[in-house]
Amino acid sequence: MYADYAYYVSQYDGKMPEDAYPAAERRAEAYIRYLTHLNGDIFAHDHDMVRDAVCAVADIYYADAVQRAAQAAEGRQGAVKSESNDGYSVTYVVEQQDGETADAALRRKAYDAAYLYLLPTGWMSRRVRCGHDHECEYHGL
Numbered sequence: 001m002y003a004d005y006a007y008y009v010s011q012y013d014g015k016m017p018e019d020a021y022p023a024a025e026r027r028a029e030a031y032i033r034y035l036t037h038l039n040g041d042i043f044a045h046d047h048d049m050v051r052d053a054v055c056a057v058a059d060i061y062y063a064d065a066v067q068r069a070a071q072a073a074e075g076r077q078g079a080v081k082s083e084s085n086d087g088y089s090v091t092y093v094v095e096q097q098d099g100e101t102a103d104a105a106l107r108r109k110a111y112d113a114a115y116l117y118l119l120p121t122g123w124m125s126r127r128v129r130c131g132h133d134h135e136c137e138y139h140g141l
Contacts (some may be wrong), residue, residue, distance in 0.1 A: 002029055002043050003051040003058075011048070012055040016062045024065070028057035031110055036123045053117035060110045 005021045008014040016024065029043065032053055036042045042050055118124045 001025060003054040007051055008055050008058070012052055014055055014059060016059065020062055020065070021058065024058040024062040025054060027061050028054045028110075031057055032114055032118070035111070035114060036118065039123055039125065042123050047121060049117045049121050050123070053114045056113035056117060057110045060106070060113050064106050 001022065003012075003025060005018050005025075008016070008021060008025075014021075032042060032050070115124060
């Protein structure tokens with residue numbers, strides 16, 4: 001576990017319950033590893049910005065799990081866009097864009113959360129580098 005629960009609560013100021021944290025954190029690590037795999041192993045380095053990114057993405061995944069559990073308890077399949085009953089109409093605000101699936105919206109939110117913390121560290125860069133740029137000082141191909 002890269003960002004343990006003690007860090008999540010004390011440094012990141014997270015509010016997730018301790019029993020839900022390990023699963024959300026593991027999923028967040030997998031997503032961040034997926035985003036940064038072109039640049040090496042992000043978790044081989046000790047960096048607070050990376051821990052904060054893990055915590056932020058874990059919060060996104062936890063909130064999604066809570067929302068899906070609430071929808072399942074109410075017997076709903078997904079978020080309600082609009083509803084009409086005998087002339088009374090209600091449209092609910094949702095985070096999804098029109099035509100976007102719930103999973104795509106979740107990936108977008110997780111990306112935005114990780115991007116905030118990882119962009120300044122250089123881990124989000126997709127730039128191609130030579131294998132020995134530290135020696136030749138040629139930082140772009």
